[in-house]
Each structure stands twice: as structure tokens, then as C-alpha cells.
Amino acid sequence: xxxxxxxxxxxxxxxxxxxxxxxxxxxxxxxxxxxxxxxxxxxxxxxxxxxxxxxxxxxxxxxxxxxxxxxxxxxxxxxxxxxxxxxxxxxxxxxxxxxxxxxxxxxxxxxxxxxxxxxxxxxxxxxxxxxxxxxxxxxxxxxxxxxxxxxxxxxxxxxxxxxxxxxxxxxxxxxxxxxxxxxxxxxxxxxxxxxxxxxxxxxxxxxxxxxxxxxxxxxxxxxxxxxxxxxxxxxxxxxxxxxxxxxxxxxxxxxxxxxxxxxxxxxxxxxxxxxxxxxxxxxxxxxxxxxxxxxxxxxxxxxxxxxxxxxxxxxxxxxxxxxxxxxxxxxxxxxxxxxxxxxxxxxxxxxxxxxxxxxxxxxxxxxxxxxxxxxxxxxxxxxxxxxxxxxxxxxxxxxxxxxxxxxxxxxxxxxxxxxxxxxxxxxxxxxxxxxxxxxxxxxxxxxxxxxxxxxxxxxxxxxxxxxxxxxxxxxxxxxxxxxxxxxxxxxxxxxxxxxxxxxxxx
Amino acid sequence: xxxxxxxxxxxxxxxxxxxxxxxxxxxxxxxxxxxxxxxxxxxxxxxxxxxxxxxxxxxxxxxxxxxxxxxxxxxxxxxxxxxxxxxxxxxxxxxxxxxxxxxxxxxxxxxxxxxxxxxxxxxxxxxxxxxxxxxxxxxxxxxxxxxxxxxxxxxxxxxxxxxxxxxxxxxxxxxxxxxxxxxxxxxxxxxxxxxxxxxxxxxxxxxxxxxxxxxxxxxxxxxxxxxxxxxxxxxxxxxxxxxxxxxxxxxxxxxxxxxxxxxxxxxxxxxxxxxxxxxxxxxxxxxxxxxxxxxxxxxxxxxxxxxxxxxxxxxxxxxxxxxxxxxxxxxxx
Numbered sequence: 001x002x003x004x005x006x007x008x009x010x011x012x013x014x015x016x017x018x019x020x021x022x023x024x025x026x027x028x029x030x031x032x033x034x035x036x037x038x039x040x041x042x043x044x045x046x047x048x049x050x051x052x053x054x055x056x057x058x059x060x061x062x063x064x065x066x067x068x069x070x071x072x073x074x075x076x077x078x079x080x081x082x083x084x085x086x087x088x089x090x091x092x093x094x095x096x097x098x099x100x101x102x103x104x105x106x107x108x109x110x111x112x113x114x115x116x117x118x119x120x121x122x123x124x125x126x127x128x129x130x131x132x133x134x135x136x137x138x139x140x141x142x143x144x145x146x147x148x149x150x151x152x153x154x155x156x157x158x159x160x161x162x163x164x165x166x167x168x169x170x171x172x173x174x175x176x177x178x179x180x181x182x183x184x185x186x187x188x189x190x191x192x193x194x195x196x197x198x199x200x201x202x203x204x205x206x207x208x209x210x211x212x213x214x215x216x217x218x219x220x221x222x223x224x225x226x227x228x229x230x231x232x233x234x235x236x237x238x239x240x241x242x243x244x245x246x247x248x249x250x251x252x253x254x255x256x257x258x259x260x261x262x263x264x265x266x267x268x269x270x271x272x273x274x275x276x277x278x279x280x281x282x283x284x285x286x287x288x289x290x291x292x293x294x295x296x297x298x299x300x301x302x303x304x305x306x307x308x309x310x311x312x313x314x315x316x317x318x319x320x321x322x323x324x325x326x327x328x329x330x331x332x333x334x335x336x337x338x339x340x341x342x343x344x345x346x347x348x349x350x351x352x353x354x355x356x357x358x359x360x361x362x363x364x365x366x367x368x369x370x371x372x373x374x375x376x377x378x379x380x381x382x383x384x385x386x387x388x389x390x391x392x393x394x395x396x397x398x399x400x401x402x403x404x405x406x407x408x409x410x411x412x413x414x415x416x417x418x419x420x421x422x423x424x425x426x427x428x429x430x431x432x433x434x435x436x437x438x439x440x441x442x443x444x445x446x447x448x449x450x451x452x453x454x455x456x457x458x459x460x461x462x463x464x465x466x467x468x469x470x471x472x473x474x475x476x477x478x479x480x481x482x483x484x485x486x487x488x489x490x491x492x493x494x495x496x497x498x499x500x501x502x503x504x505x506x
Numbered sequence: 507x508x509x510x511x512x513x514x515x516x517x518x519x520x521x522x523x524x525x526x527x528x529x530x531x532x533x534x535x536x537x538x539x540x541x542x543x544x545x546x547x548x549x550x551x552x553x554x555x556x557x558x559x560x561x562x563x564x565x566x567x568x569x570x571x572x573x574x575x576x577x578x579x580x581x582x583x584x585x586x587x588x589x590x591x592x593x594x595x596x597x598x599x600x601x602x603x604x605x606x607x608x609x610x611x612x613x614x615x616x617x618x619x620x621x622x623x624x625x626x627x628x629x630x631x632x633x634x635x636x637x638x639x640x641x642x643x644x645x646x647x648x649x650x651x652x653x654x655x656x657x658x659x660x661x662x663x664x665x666x667x668x669x670x671x672x673x674x675x676x677x678x679x680x681x682x683x684x685x686x687x688x689x690x691x692x693x694x695x696x697x698x699x700x701x702x703x704x705x706x707x708x709x710x711x712x713x714x715x716x717x718x719x720x721x722x723x724x725x726x727x728x729x730x731x732x733x734x735x736x737x738x739x740x741x742x743x744x745x746x747x748x749x750x751x752x753x754x755x756x757x758x759x760x761x762x763x764x765x766x767x768x769x770x771x772x773x774x775x776x777x778x779x780x781x782x783x784x785x786x787x788x789x790x791x792x793x794x795x796x797x798x799x800x801x802x803x804x805x806x807x808x809x810x811x812x813x814x815x816x817x818x819x820x821x822x823x824x825x826x827x828x829x830x831x832x833x834x835x836x837x838x839x
Contacts, residue, residue, distance in 0.1 A: 068824055075793055075822065077751040082653065083690035133542045139581045140542060141552075147540035171536035175529040187529045188556035189584040231711055232718075239587040241622040287713030291699050291727050291763035292692075297656070300663045300704055300712035302696040304656065330723045335829070340755060344825035353692040353755050355654065393828050 061099035062113030069098045069345045069401055083354050090356050093418045094346050097406045102418070104410050110473050114404050117434075117476040119158060121412030122427060126154045129413075129424040130165065142185030145198035148172060150428035152205045156488060157431045157478045166206040170214060173199045177216065181223025191223055192237040197249035200256060201487050204495040212498045218505065221259045224250055224277055225267035231287075232280025233298075243297040244288055247281055248310035251317040252485060254278070255454040256492060258499040278318055285311045286328040292353060293333030305341055305351035305365040308334075312371045313484045320443070320456040321375035331375070338372065339393060341365045347398030348406065348417075358416045359407040359426050362399055362433020363486075369394050370441035370483040380443045385463055389442070396437040397471050403434045404472060432486060435478040438465055448493055450500050457484055458493060512550035519567055525553035526560065548578045559588055564595035580610065586619045590626045600633045608644055612651065621657040625664055637669045642676055653684055654693045663700060667712055672701050689747050692756040699760060702740055703729065703767040715767075727766045737768035745778060752782050752792035759794075776802045793822040804837050811837045 061070040072091060077084070096102040100113045109115050130151040133140065140147060148169060152162045175187040176199060182191025183199040203211040227234045227246065234246035253259070254277055261276045263269055274280055287299035288311055294303025295311040315324040325331070341349045341361065348357035349365035369392070376390045407414045407430045413422025414430035439462040447455040462480040485492040514520045528549065531538040544552075551574050558568045572589040575582055593603060604627065611620050628634055628641075648658045671677055678701060684694040705715050714727035744761040748754065765772060775798060782795035790796060800814035812834050819830035 075753045075791065077753045079689070079751040081688040081690055083688055130539045133540065135543050135545045137542050138544055138548055138579050141544070141579055142582055142584070144540050151540065165539065167536040168539050171531035171534040172538040172540070173531070174534070175531050184584065188526060188552070188559065189582070190587060192583065237583065237587065239590065239626070240583065283718035286718040286723060286726070287711055289714065289717060289726065290696060291703070291714055291766065292696070292759050297660060298712075299717070300667070300700050301660050302656065302693050328723055330726050339826050339829040342825050347825065352654075353759070354690040355692070390832060391828070393832055395825050395828065398825050
């Protein structure tokens with residue numbers, strides 16, 4: 001039975017996950033009428049939309065902040081639609097934070113006008129996020145493996161030693177494993193690739209033979225064989241949907257657990273002519289690239305930042321990015337779309353064309369860049385950092401400013417944007433994005449793996465960016481994460497090497 | 507609520523079932539992480555759910571139980587999959603299920619399990635040889651709440667392929683009304699592209715044409731047989747929408763997709779894009795037009811391309827400075 005709440009520290013952010021109540025149909029149609037009315041009107045100047053906006057606009061920005069991050073974009077269409085309403089409102093909310101003049105911001109501000117990372121607050125927030133939740137959080141019941149992953153990943157980025165919760169992680173995850181293979185969102189819930197991904201990565205982060213031995217690889221392999229589809233992709237669970245998340249999570253699991261590549265003899269995907277778990281997967285991902293250049297959740301749908309990361313990371317597991325990404329993606333289209341995800345003055349990333357910036361895309365979109373840059377750099381020639389490289393194709397400064405100025409909640413934790421609550425999901429992925437901006441990720445020509453399957457996925461290294469490139473302080477530095485596995489490099493390597501040494505009876 | 511006093515424990519209909527209590531791992535002695543203080547009714551309902559699922563029970567009472575669990579936590583993906591199985595096993599009226607689902611969908615707008623469930627039902631040719639009449643009306647009701655809802659658009663795209671609705675007039679009408687209401691609705695533009703240029707009956711999979719084939723990734727989206735009138739019509743549509751709001755990436759990139767589908771280059775629109783960029787007066791009304799011209803000039807690796815990229819880098823889209831520099835390098839090399 002679950003531990004009675006109150007025995008332990010309760011989380012401090014009840015109901016943070018609850019979105020603002022949706023508009024009723026009546027409210028909505030009223031809003032639409034207003035919109036239509038506004039269509040005839042001129043789009044208001046962003047600086048005069050509210051009293052607060054006027055006050056903030058007249059107040060000078062912190063002297064270290066370039067005008068790029070304090071002024072609305074140079075071209076603004078007069079036509080007002082729901083998209084511009086939301087975009088203008090977001091800008092009004094972000095500007096005081098970008099300028100470093102909001103009352104809701106904590107300092108100190110560095111000479112670049114960027115506030116410090118509130119490290120202690122975020123550490124405390126994340127430790128709390130691993131403790132008990134009140135009844136209002138029942139909607140998270142199927143996301144507990146995620147809650148554990150987000151908490152551990154965030155803490156690891158902040159330099160905390162998560163091995164102290166080693167036993168608690170094992171205790172939590174053990175009942176989530178199903179005898180037919182894989183992990184569900186909780187005890188008695190059917191196995192799901194997202195839950196299994198979060199469970200495996202959590203075990204990798206705390207490490208140790210007892211954590212690794214918890215995973216039943218034989219049944220996991222059988223289960224993956226049942227999820228493999230005739231078009232090359234994976235369903236997320238038996239009877240569930242097929243999408244790019246499934247492809248990525250499956251590839252992470254197959255490569256980290258060093259599972260056999262061959263499909264189990266009973267896998268129906270064999271009827272489609274496939275022999276291996278990875279057959280047809282690159283082709284499936286190729287069909288997920290949309291005409292805009294970005295990548296969608298399933299073929300034919302709109303390009304989306306989170307799915308783009310899943311697809312590119314999956315391709316970077318299947319083989320060296322300069323081969324797999326270059327083969328399956330139209331690179332010029334992809335580059336243009338990905339680059340267009342970064343907005344000014346916000347500095348952060350949006351997930352789709354004409355949508356708003358959101359801190360979580362610091363990882364989903366930001367995490368695509370090292371993979372794409374590696375694809376453009378070509379085959380690694382040495383064991384050290386390459387001398388010739390395309391370098392950063394996005395603005396690290398912009399993203400750092402958005403993260404540190406707009407995404408830090410004054411009470412700890414990180415968030416989508418100003419005005420939103422913090423939650424463990426955003427805290428994890430905003431920090432992951434910040435860490436990515438603080439490092440150069442590159443591949444070497446060597447890998448610690450004895451088994452050469454997916455060995456290029458284990459050839460990644462990183463080095464910190466130079467002080468002259470940064471708008472953040474030394475004390476804001478985070479741990480480097482593996483750009484594919486989204487855990488420390490060593491944690492991924494140790495797990496893989498442990499399973500390489502374990503016999504697998506097929 | 508003490509043991510045995512819950513709604514299920516006190517109901518004779520459930521007497522035959524021994525609920526399976528939640529194992530949260532605390533028996534190991536270590537305190538499990540991220541535990542939720544579940545409401546008593548949820549704890550009880552899910553303990554019965556585990557029991558009936560373990561027995562793979564296909565019954566009316568199990569169906570009612572799934573509805574109860576969904577009402578307590580619609581994000582419980584397992585219960586949806588179990589419910590779909592029961593509905594088919596008991597040969598339930600799926601139109602009735604859809605009606606119920608409509609209410610749940612409007613109540614939980616961000617939930618995605620609902621949309622996969624709907625797809626599982628709708629995929630049954632035995633029940634739905636053709637699309638139910640009210641289906642598209644309901645989707646428009648959903649779009650009135652959130653016109654960019656990713657899960658609803660994913661479902662709608664699946665519907666098109668499943669029922670082969672590419673040329674259904676209603677599809678284009680709905681897309682046009684959404685683009686009319688918000689010309690920046692990129693989801694609607696994407697849907698339009700798939701209606702016009704997506705692979706059809708003869709193609710086994712969705713996506714851009716040629717994607718995932720033996721052809722190079724650079725060939726994606728280029729049609730082998732082109733209806734030039736269709737291409738011209740779509741280009742005119744895109745032009746009209748660009749004139750409404752020139753700084754709108756959706757419409758410009760749709761036009762690029764259209765030209766690509768037709769195997770025609772961006773050069774064709776040099777004149778149109780030029781209308782938004784007056785280099786003499788310095789008046790620029792669209793950064794996308796500047797990018798368009800840069801791409802046209804880049805084909806000849808001209809200095810004019812560098813001039814356009816520099817304009818983007820320094821004035822109209824400077825957050826993407828590194829990308830524009832990369833493009834300049836490519837032109838110069």
C-alpha cells in the first residue's frame with residue numbers, strides 16, 4: 001500500500017500540473033467574435049497593451065542586455081489573429097524578464113544582464129519532486145517512471161549525487177515491470193515504451209549491478225518484437241499508437257541493454273520481410289519529415305520539435321549521423337526549419353511554426369543541434385575534438401537568456417514561460433537545454449563498446465564552451481549530458497558495458 | 507474508507523473478485539519515490555481493474571469499471587486499451603461509444619489517449635465502412651476549442667487516409683475556414699498540403715511522396731506526375747494569403763512545398779517575393795521574402811545572395827545569425 005501522505009515531506013507545488021480551466025464554448029465564441037472584430041482593427045503596439053507593459057517599456061533594460069532581446073521583431077503584420085494575440089501576450093510577459101526588471105526575478109545579475117542560476121532552489125525543488133504528491137496529482141499515476149527520471153536527471157545536471165536514492169529507485173521501479181516484458185507506468189499498468197525508457201534511464205543514473213540486473217532483457221526483447229510494425233516503426237504499447245517516440249525509446253532500450261538485433265521468431269514484423277528490430281526504421285523516420293523540413297510524430301502530420309529530437313536521436317543510434325541523418329533527411333529543409341524555431345526577442349525555441357516559445361524545447365529543439373552539427377561535420381577523424389566544425393548553428397546566447405531570465409520560477413523549479421508554474425518535466429528539460437548550450441558535443445573515432453552494434457552512439461564526448469562565448473557565470477555550469485541518451489555519458493557507457501558482459505540466451 | 511467498505515467491496519456484483527492491492531515497492535523496506543496519496547475511490551477502483559485485467563475479463567461490469575477509472579483519471583492509458591478490447595468482445599454499439607467519447611474529449615482537451623481510442627474504434631471496417639456523418643462536425647467543434655490541437659490533427663490525417671477523403675469537398679472547406687479565421691494556423695496548412703500533395707491510395711504509407719524509398723532524401727515531396735493546374739491554383743491561394751499577412755512563415759513555406767511538389771524552383775516567385783523587399787527605399791515587409799530572394803540568388807551563388815543573407819543576419823532575423831552565416835559560407839564556397 002502506498003505510504004500515507006504526511007509521513008514524509010509533501011511537495012510544495014500542489015496542482016501545478018493543472019492547466020488553466022479551458023474556456024467554455026460560450027466564452028470561446030465570444031473570444032472569436034472579439035478576434036474577428038479585431039481583424040478589422042490595427043494590431044496594437046506591443047508596448048502599449050497594458051499599463052504594466054507601458055511602465056516596463058519605459059523602464060530601461062539592464063545595460064548588459066543587447067537590443068535584440070529587448071525589442072519586438074522589426075516586422076509585424078497589422079492583421080490580428082489568435083496566433084498574434086497569443087504571441088503578443090507572450091512577448092509582453094517575457095520582456096520585463098528579458099530586460100532584467102521584473103519584480104519576480106531573483107538576482108544577482110551578471111554584467112551581461114543575465115540572472116544567476118538559482119541552483120539551491122532548483123535542487124530543493126527537485127528533491128521535493130521525488131517525494132509524496134497530494135491526491136490532486138492522480139493524473140500523474142501513469143507517469144511515475146517519468147517523475148523519477150525527471151527528478152534524477154535534473155539533480156544530476158545540478159551536480160547532485162543521485163546514488164543516494166539508489167535503493168528507492170529500485171524499489172519504485174521493480175513493481176512496474178511486467179512478466180511479459182517491459183515497464184508500465186505503475187504496478188498493473190501495461191508496458192509502455194515511454195515508461196520503459198524512463199525506467200531504464202533512471203536505473204542507469206543510479207547505476208550498480210542490482211539496478212542493471214532488475215531488467216529482464218529476454219522478456220523485454222520479446223515485447224519489443226511484438227511492438228515492431230510492418231512499416232518499420234514501433235507502437236508505444238500493445239494496442240497503442242505508433243509514433244516517433246516509440247522508435248526513439250525502443251532504440252535507446254535496444255542499444256543500452258545490448259539486446260540482440262534479430263527479431264524474436266514469433267514477431268509478426270517478420271511477415272513484413274523484416275529480420276531485425278531496426279529494419280525499416282530509418283525509412284519510417286524519413287516519412288516523418290514534413291514538407292516544412294521538420295519532423296512529425298507520424299508520417300503526414302505537422303512538424304514538431306519534440307518529435308524532431310526523437311527522430312534525430314533514433315537515427316544517431318542506428319548509425320553515425322553523417323550517414324543516417326544525411327541518408328534519411330533532406331538536410332537543407334531540416335536546417336532551415338530547425339533554425340526558425342528560435343525567436344527574438346524571447347531567445348527561446350518554439351515547437352512548431354507559429355506557436356509560442358516554451359522552455360521544454362530548450363531540450364527537444366536544442367538537443368537536435370549537436371546531432372545535426374555532427375552530421376554536417378562528417379566522419380570523426382580522431383579521438384579528440386574535431387579541428388574543423390560547422391560550429392553552433394543556433395544562438396547559445398539567446399537560449400541562455402531565455403532560460404535564465406524567463407524560465408526560473410522565483411520559488412524554485414523551471415517552467416515553460418513567465419506566468420506558468422514550474423513542474424518536474426520543465427525543470428528537467430530546461431536544465432538539459434541549458435547544459436547543452438554550455439558544452440560542445442562531438443564524436444570521436446573510438447567507442448568503448450566491444451559489440452559494434454550502435455557503437456557510434458557511444459563515441460560522443462563533450463567539452464565546456466569557452467568563457468568568452470558565455471553570457472552565464474562559472475557558478476551556473478551544469479553537468480554534461482549524453483546528447484542521445486540524456487543522462488551522463490558515463491552512466492550510459494557503464495550500463496551498456498555491463499550488459500555486454502552478461503550472456504543473453506535467445 | 508476502511509477495507510471492504512468501498513463502492514466495489516460492498517457491491518454484490520463484485521463479490522467474486524479479489525482485488526489486487528497496489529504494490530508500490532514499499533515492501534522492500536525502501537521508500538518508493540514520487541508516490542501519490544491516491545483518493546480512496548481511485549485506489550479501490552484500480553485494485554479491481556488490476557484483478558479483472560489479470561483475468562482478461564470481458565464483461566459489462568468490467569466495462570463500467572473502465573468508465574469509472576477514466577472518470578477518475580483519463581490519463582490512465584492502460585484502462586483505455588482494455589476498454590477498447592471489451593467493446594469489441596461484447597460487440598457494443600460503437601456509435602454510442604463515440605457519443606460518450608465526444609463529451610470526454612471536450613472535457614479533457616489535452617488528453618491524447620482519447621484520440622487513439624477513437625482511432626481504434628473507427629478503424630473497424632465492420633462497424634464503420636464509411637465515415638460517420640457527424641465525425642467531421644465534431645472535429646470542427648474540437649478545433650473551435652484549440653485550432654492547433656496536435657492529437658486531433660493527427661487523428662484527422664489518419665481519417666483522410668483510412669476513408670480516402672483527399673477529394674472530399676468538406677475537407678478543403680474546413681481547412682479553408684480555419685485558415686480564414688487564422689492565416690497563421692500552421693496545422694491547417696500542413697493538412698492542406700497532405701490533402702493536395704500527400705501520397706494517395708496507391709502508396710502504402712503517408713508522409714511526403716518518395717520518402718523512405720530508394721530515392722535520395724532530396725527527392726522527397728517531388729511528384730512524378732504533376733497536375734500543373736492544381737499547382738498553379740495552390741500557388742495563387744498561397745499568394746492571396748501572403749498578401750493578408752506577409753510576415754507569416756506558414757504561407758511562404760506552403761508555397762515552397764507546392765513548388766517542390768511540382769518540380770518547380772523558387773526562381774518562379776522572384777518577382778512576387780520582390781514586391782515585399784524594396785532595396786531602394788529600404789522598406790521590407792517580409793523577412794520570408796528576403797529569405798526567398800536569398801535562396802533564388804544562391805542558386806547562382808551571386809553576391810546578391812550574400813546581400814540578402816546579410817540583411818537577415820543584421821536586421822530582419824538576427825537571432826539566426828549563425829545559420830545565416832552558414833548559408834553565406836555555402837554561397838561563397
